[in-house]
Structure formats: structure tokens, C-alpha cells
Amino acid sequence: MGTIGDLGEFALIATLTRRLPQGPAVLLGPGDDAAVIGAPDGRVVATTDVLVEGRHFRRDWSGPYDIGRKAAAQNLADVVAMGARPTALLVGFAAPPATDVEWAERLYDGLAHECRAAGASVAGGDVVAAPEVTLAVTALGDLGGAPPLTRAGARPGDAVAVRGRLGFAAAGLALLAAGRDGPAELTEAHRRPRPPYAAGAEARAAGATALLDVSDGLVQDLGHIAAASGVRVDVESAAVPVPAVLGPDGLRHALTGGEDHAFAGTFPAGAVLPPSWTRIGTVTEGTGVRVDGREPPPGAWDHFPT
Amino acid sequence: MGTIGDLGEFALIATLTRRLPQGPAVLLGPGDDAAVIGAPDGRVVATTDVLVEGRHFRRDWSGPYDIGRKAAAQNLADVVAMGARPTALLVGFAAPPATDVEWAERLYDGLAHECRAAGASVAGGDVVAAPEVTLAVTALGDLGGAPPLTRAGARPGDAVAVRGRLGFAAAGLALLAAGRDGPAELTEAHRRPRPPYAAGAEARAAGATALLDVSDGLVQDLGHIAAASGVRVDVESAAVPVPAVLGPDGLRHALTGGEDHAFAGTFPAGAVLPPSWTRIGTVTEGTGVRVDGREPPPGAWDHFPT
Incomplete structure (x- = not known):
């Protein structure tokens, strides 16, 4: 299938975007300057994690599908930990141009499937060339009218x-x-x-x-x-x-x-x-x-x- | 001042967070599983860009303050290009442990100052070790009740x-x-x-x-x-x-x-x-x-x- 460098930025984005079904919270998905996500609560919960090859995962120990699921899961879990419902993910994907297109496709399948398990979808992102694979994932969520469940509310006796x-x-x-x-x-x-x-x-x-x-x-x-x-x-x-x-x-x-x-x-x-x-x-x-x-x-x- | 590796993850986050004034849209800032940002419109505009050292900037050509301003600017511009008002940035910062703390502080000063110029603030993020400096910036914004200004509305005669x-x-x-x-x-x-x-x-x-x-x-x-x-x-x-x-x-x-x-x-x-x-x-x-x-x-x- 060739490498992502052969494919080029715009064709790669198109190829990956086709694998990303959009959920109901995504009002405007990939393809514009920014995505538009529903935030019916009037507030949005937002968190970012960066995963670096060799530090957070090894390509010889984990396949791309699992890396995608893991990268999505750790951000979706942060949203849930605020007592919120995950709505959308944005994914920054940096990788060597010699990376196989199929590897990238499986990565995005993993991201999409983990999102689905949490009721969210991948609504946008960025792809860039870099010496190692790095994933920067942002997850958004909705509080549904309730206060966030922070780390600050524990009381003696709980x-x-x-x-x-x-x-x-x-x-x-x-x-x-x-x-x-x-x-x-x-x-x-x-x-x-x-x-x-x-x-x-x-x-x-x-x-x-x-x-x-x-x-x-x-x-x-x-x-x-x-x-x-x-x-x-x-x-x-x-x-x-x-x-x-x-x-x-x-x-x-x-x-x-x-x-x-x-x-x-x-x-x-x-x-x-x-x-x-x-x-x-x-x-x-x-x-x-x-x-x-x-x-x-x-x-x-x-x-x-x- | 030492390196960010000497300082360690949590002290580095504390040091950088002290440099990040929080604007009125930030309802819950750095320090919990996720931030909470105001989205009064009921929708949130969201965009992510990844900047990689050697590709999007060179540390011998640009100082950390300018790199921070640039990384913030390109994401804030994407929010504005949707016709939205920027509210908050989330910043994923990957860097070699040998990076000077002062370098990182100037980077975050640049991020914070560019945010202020656009009416937003840095509400959260992540720091990780990596072989090169990589910045993953997510910008959020509010549409103020108006439809997004997409790329799809141009008509002959415009x-x-x-x-x-x-x-x-x-x-x-x-x-x-x-x-x-x-x-x-x-x-x-x-x-x-x-x-x-x-x-x-x-x-x-x-x-x-x-x-x-x-x-x-x-x-x-x-x-x-x-x-x-x-x-x-x-x-x-x-x-x-x-x-x-x-x-x-x-x-x-x-x-x-x-x-x-x-x-x-x-x-x-x-x-x-x-x-x-x-x-x-x-x-x-x-x-x-x-x-x-x-x-x-x-x-x-x-x-x-x-």
C-alpha cells in the first residue's frame, strides 16, 4: 500500500478520515480549519495527552490498532474521571514518512473503535512528519448539567x-x-x-x-x-x-x-x-x-x- | 536553573502552571484529570496542530518565546477562521530531559502571551520526555450563537x-x-x-x-x-x-x-x-x-x- 510519505499530507488525511465515523456530537467534522462539537451543557471538559514511541509504547511490543485504542482510552478515561460524557477526540499524528499507510490506518481504526466504546468519535486532527511516532490526543466531553467531579471534594469520613x-x-x-x-x-x-x-x-x-x-x-x-x-x-x-x-x-x-x-x-x-x-x-x-x-x-x- | 529532567514531571508542571494566568472562560484550570472551559454557545470549536522541532521550527533560528507564540498563534488563527472567539488552549509539550527549565518557561510565556492577545488562556496540557521538542496545541473557541464560517459557503459572484x-x-x-x-x-x-x-x-x-x-x-x-x-x-x-x-x-x-x-x-x-x-x-x-x-x-x- 506504500508509505505515508508517498501518499502526502492531503491524501493521507483523506484516507484516514474515511475510517472515522462521526457521532451525533460532531456538528462539523474533519476538513475545515476546526471542528465544531456539541457542548449542550454550556461547558466543555477538555484534556490532552502526548504518547511518544519508545516511552509510552514500543512498536515491537504493540501493534498500531492497540496503540490507537490505548491513546484514545487514556484521554477518554480522563473525561469520564470528571464525571463527563466523552463527545469527541482530536488526534495529532506525527510519524516518519516511511511509515506504512496500512500501519496508520490500523492506528486510526483503534482510535475510532475505542471512541465508539466510550460514545465519542474522532472529529479532527493533524498529521505531520517526525523522526518517531508521536500521538497527541485531546478528548472533549459534556457534563450534562452536573458539577465536575474533581479531586478536591474528599472529606474525612468518606x-x-x-x-x-x-x-x-x-x-x-x-x-x-x-x-x-x-x-x-x-x-x-x-x-x-x-x-x-x-x-x-x-x-x-x-x-x-x-x-x-x-x-x-x-x-x-x-x-x-x-x-x-x-x-x-x-x-x-x-x-x-x-x-x-x-x-x-x-x-x-x-x-x-x-x-x-x-x-x-x-x-x-x-x-x-x-x-x-x-x-x-x-x-x-x-x-x-x-x-x-x-x-x-x-x-x-x-x-x-x- | 537546571534541566526539566532534574525537576521531574510534577514540579515542572507546577513551575509552568504558575506562569499561566487563567481567563474568565476557564472554569477549572490545570491540576485535575481535565480542564473545564465555558462553551456558552452550546457548541465548541476545536482544532489541533502538532509542531515538530527541525520541521516547523529550529531552536537555532527561533527562541523559545517565539516558538511558544507561533504554536499558539497558528491554532488560535484556526479558531478565528471559523468565526469563533478563542477561549482556551491545551498544550502537549514533549522535550528532551536535558532541556533547560528556563527554556521551557520562556516557551510557556510565549504561549500565554499569544493567548492573551487573542483573548484566551492556557487551561491545561501534558509534559512528556521525548528525543526532540514537539508541541501539540489544541485551541477551543465559542461561536457566540452564529453559524461557523466554513470553507463551503462561497458562491459564484462573491x-x-x-x-x-x-x-x-x-x-x-x-x-x-x-x-x-x-x-x-x-x-x-x-x-x-x-x-x-x-x-x-x-x-x-x-x-x-x-x-x-x-x-x-x-x-x-x-x-x-x-x-x-x-x-x-x-x-x-x-x-x-x-x-x-x-x-x-x-x-x-x-x-x-x-x-x-x-x-x-x-x-x-x-x-x-x-x-x-x-x-x-x-x-x-x-x-x-x-x-x-x-x-x-x-x-x-x-x-x-x-
């Missing part, structure tokens, strides 16, 4: 609960780094996180006081709630879900592994949580995060190490 | 007009490539385009039927209006503003040079244009663009060459 897999992506990455390609449940979790997009609506219905998506690791992300809310978060490690497949390092992966895009929230003491949520601790007065009453071990995911 | 400098950035780039650093009016135009942000409101007030920002070169961008509207655009080269500073290749630069982020629009035949706009041609039946009745020369700006 319950702390999680929804979604913890530690799977980190365990999968550790396996791939050790040259192993299984168990598939773990390596696939690294390649393609599956954020439970229903979590935002569930958390809101249960009266959540704070919500975020677990991208840096549970302990570190709960630390963001603690800092923003001016509280302490006490985690009981025995309550953290650690399935046997995670192996002997399971608890460590579950506490510090990022990129599963599970959701963590705080809820009033008497709140009735849906069965898909697991209570793992309590909000108290103080600062920081404690695991079984102690300072947690270091080892979170730093996106910008030396 | 006047074609431009607002802003044409060919300056291309002439400046040619000078820098030839090892010259002047005239400053041209080299500065390459380093820091100055889109006339008032052009969107002016065009709307004058009844514009189509509008876009000239990023790829006047002839090529008018071709986008011709294709989207199903019309032909006839340009009279003698009417195109070509100041003497552009030199002997002035007309070529003005017709094919991109990245000044001037605006080109079409207007009903009887429309009264503000004095800042220059009529340069007419919309007729047919396809494509003609300059003085002939096929224009090739030489537009391709963002994705082989």
Missing part, C-alpha cells in the same frame, strides 16, 4: 473505592520487558487498557465527592486526591483487589502500577456503592496516603524521569 | 479578499535558510506570525460566505475554498498586496508562502469590506484556482513531504 483493574498493565509491561509474552491477560492489559467508562456515571449516582482515573499508580493518584482535598487517604491493602494472575508482585503492581485507567473515588460514609466498585479504605484528617497505617513504598510511574 | 500579511514568513524563512538574519520584518515574521485576530469578527460583520486562515499558502488555501464550495476562485495578481520588502520573489512568496496566518474570505458581491481587507479576486463557476486566468504555479507548503 469511603475510598476503586472500579476497574489495578496492576494488570504494569505486570504485563514487566513481563514484556523480561522477554515474555504472557499471560495474555497481563500483556494485553499493557497493550490495550480497558477503562470501565461507566464508572463516571456510577460514581456520580452514588454521590461521589472526588474521582480520578488511575494513570500513575493507585497510591500516587490517591495522593493527588489527598493533596487537592486537604485530607489523608488510608488504604487497607487486604481490601485491594489482587487477582492471582498478577503473581507474587501482585500487591505492589496493584498499588503502584499505572496505565490500567481504573477509577478511584471517594464517597460519603453511608453511600451505597454499585457491586462493581470495591471499598479499599477511608478518608481521614491529615495529609498524604497511608497503606495499612504506614508510608507507602516508592515506585510510582513518573512520566518525566531523568 | 468577492475574494484577504486580511493580514502574505509571504512575509516564507520570505523570512528563505533568508534564514540562506544564512541571512534580515530584514527583521521578514525573519521576525517567520519566527512569530501575527494573525490579525479581529479578522473573524470583521468577516462575519461584512457577511462573509467562507473564511479560512492562510497556513499552506494563498493559492493552495483558496483551492480548499474552491473544492469545499464547488466553485472556482479567480485571483488577480496585481491586486495581491506585495510590499517592496518582500523582494524580487515577492509575488511568489505572497501567492505560495504559508504560515503568516493571514485570513482569506469570500463575501457577497455588494459587501462593504473594512479598510483592513483587500479585495484580490472573484468567485466564479468552475473548479480550482486561477491566477490572472491561468493555472497557478506549483510550490505550496506540504506539511508531509517525502
Whole structure:
């Protein structure tokens, strides 16, 4: 099928755009100076993440379809973590001109399919030449008239609960780094996180006081709630879900592994949580995060190490 | 001041965020899973561009402040080209860990100052490590109850007009490539385009039927209006503003040079244009663009060459 450099900018955009069905929130899709997206709430939730080859994914460990799904998922999860409904994605795609057109098509299929899973669509973007593949994804969402679920609303006495897999992506990455390609449940979790997009609506219905998506690791992300809310978060490690497949390092992966895009929230003491949520601790007065009453071990995911 | 790698992700974000004053449209700024931006119109205009070091800018030709202003300007211009008012920017910043903190601070000063010039602010973003500096900028805007000014509304009989400098950035780039650093009016135009942000409101007030920002070169961008509207655009080269500073290749630069982020629009035949706009041609039946009745020369700006 040739390379994207042979195809050229405008033909590449046309080829990729044909693979992007537009959802009802997209009032004007690709092809003009900008897209126009419905924002019926009168506010728009917006978030951007950049994924760089060799740092956030490796083309020898992940295929383009999975890279696309992952890039979309981590941004859609951020929108859901505000208690909003995802509406649209904008995708900046930088790649070497020698990249196969088919590789790019599969990438955009992944982006489009993950969007569909979250009720959104890819409404626009940009393609440019660059030495490595870089994806810059912006996700937009609508709050539907409700206040955003920030990190700042947790209060002493609240319950702390999680929804979604913890530690799977980190365990999968550790396996791939050790040259192993299984168990598939773990390596696939690294390649393609599956954020439970229903979590935002569930958390809101249960009266959540704070919500975020677990991208840096549970302990570190709960630390963001603690800092923003001016509280302490006490985690009981025995309550953290650690399935046997995670192996002997399971608890460590579950506490510090990022990129599963599970959701963590705080809820009033008497709140009735849906069965898909697991209570793992309590909000108290103080600062920081404690695991079984102690300072947690270091080892979170730093996106910008030396 | 050290490098951004020494500082680490979270301290870098805190350092940069302190330099970003938040405008009234930003309801929730940096620090949570996502920002919340006002969209009083019930729709949001959204556009993304990726700028890659060595391709869209060179650090030996442009300082960080100018790179920031340019990255913001080209996205804000896309919002204005839809007839919308810019509200917010999200910035994905990828850079080598060895980058000086001060360099990053000046970059964000440039982003913030260009935003202020357009009435917007930097409401969020992401920082990641990468081998080269890459900027992924998303701009959002509000239509204020009016329909978007797309590329598809031009009709035979309309006047074609431009607002802003044409060919300056291309002439400046040619000078820098030839090892010259002047005239400053041209080299500065390459380093820091100055889109006339008032052009969107002016065009709307004058009844514009189509509008876009000239990023790829006047002839090529008018071709986008011709294709989207199903019309032909006839340009009279003698009417195109070509100041003497552009030199002997002035007309070529003005017709094919991109990245000044001037605006080109079409207007009903009887429309009264503000004095800042220059009529340069007419919309007729047919396809494509003609300059003085002939096929224009090739030489537009391709963002994705082989």
C-alpha cells in the first residue's frame, strides 16, 4: 500500500478520515480549519495527552490498532474521571514518512473503535512528519448539567473505592520487558487498557465527592486526591483487589502500577456503592496516603524521569 | 536553573502552571484529570496542530518565546477562521530531559502571551520526555450563537479578499535558510506570525460566505475554498498586496508562502469590506484556482513531504 510519505499530507488525511465515523456530537467534522462539537451543557471538559514511541509504547511490543485504542482510552478515561460524557477526540499524528499507510490506518481504526466504546468519535486532527511516532490526543466531553467531579471534594469520613483493574498493565509491561509474552491477560492489559467508562456515571449516582482515573499508580493518584482535598487517604491493602494472575508482585503492581485507567473515588460514609466498585479504605484528617497505617513504598510511574 | 529532567514531571508542571494566568472562560484550570472551559454557545470549536522541532521550527533560528507564540498563534488563527472567539488552549509539550527549565518557561510565556492577545488562556496540557521538542496545541473557541464560517459557503459572484500579511514568513524563512538574519520584518515574521485576530469578527460583520486562515499558502488555501464550495476562485495578481520588502520573489512568496496566518474570505458581491481587507479576486463557476486566468504555479507548503 506504500508509505505515508508517498501518499502526502492531503491524501493521507483523506484516507484516514474515511475510517472515522462521526457521532451525533460532531456538528462539523474533519476538513475545515476546526471542528465544531456539541457542548449542550454550556461547558466543555477538555484534556490532552502526548504518547511518544519508545516511552509510552514500543512498536515491537504493540501493534498500531492497540496503540490507537490505548491513546484514545487514556484521554477518554480522563473525561469520564470528571464525571463527563466523552463527545469527541482530536488526534495529532506525527510519524516518519516511511511509515506504512496500512500501519496508520490500523492506528486510526483503534482510535475510532475505542471512541465508539466510550460514545465519542474522532472529529479532527493533524498529521505531520517526525523522526518517531508521536500521538497527541485531546478528548472533549459534556457534563450534562452536573458539577465536575474533581479531586478536591474528599472529606474525612468518606469511603475510598476503586472500579476497574489495578496492576494488570504494569505486570504485563514487566513481563514484556523480561522477554515474555504472557499471560495474555497481563500483556494485553499493557497493550490495550480497558477503562470501565461507566464508572463516571456510577460514581456520580452514588454521590461521589472526588474521582480520578488511575494513570500513575493507585497510591500516587490517591495522593493527588489527598493533596487537592486537604485530607489523608488510608488504604487497607487486604481490601485491594489482587487477582492471582498478577503473581507474587501482585500487591505492589496493584498499588503502584499505572496505565490500567481504573477509577478511584471517594464517597460519603453511608453511600451505597454499585457491586462493581470495591471499598479499599477511608478518608481521614491529615495529609498524604497511608497503606495499612504506614508510608507507602516508592515506585510510582513518573512520566518525566531523568 | 537546571534541566526539566532534574525537576521531574510534577514540579515542572507546577513551575509552568504558575506562569499561566487563567481567563474568565476557564472554569477549572490545570491540576485535575481535565480542564473545564465555558462553551456558552452550546457548541465548541476545536482544532489541533502538532509542531515538530527541525520541521516547523529550529531552536537555532527561533527562541523559545517565539516558538511558544507561533504554536499558539497558528491554532488560535484556526479558531478565528471559523468565526469563533478563542477561549482556551491545551498544550502537549514533549522535550528532551536535558532541556533547560528556563527554556521551557520562556516557551510557556510565549504561549500565554499569544493567548492573551487573542483573548484566551492556557487551561491545561501534558509534559512528556521525548528525543526532540514537539508541541501539540489544541485551541477551543465559542461561536457566540452564529453559524461557523466554513470553507463551503462561497458562491459564484462573491468577492475574494484577504486580511493580514502574505509571504512575509516564507520570505523570512528563505533568508534564514540562506544564512541571512534580515530584514527583521521578514525573519521576525517567520519566527512569530501575527494573525490579525479581529479578522473573524470583521468577516462575519461584512457577511462573509467562507473564511479560512492562510497556513499552506494563498493559492493552495483558496483551492480548499474552491473544492469545499464547488466553485472556482479567480485571483488577480496585481491586486495581491506585495510590499517592496518582500523582494524580487515577492509575488511568489505572497501567492505560495504559508504560515503568516493571514485570513482569506469570500463575501457577497455588494459587501462593504473594512479598510483592513483587500479585495484580490472573484468567485466564479468552475473548479480550482486561477491566477490572472491561468493555472497557478506549483510550490505550496506540504506539511508531509517525502
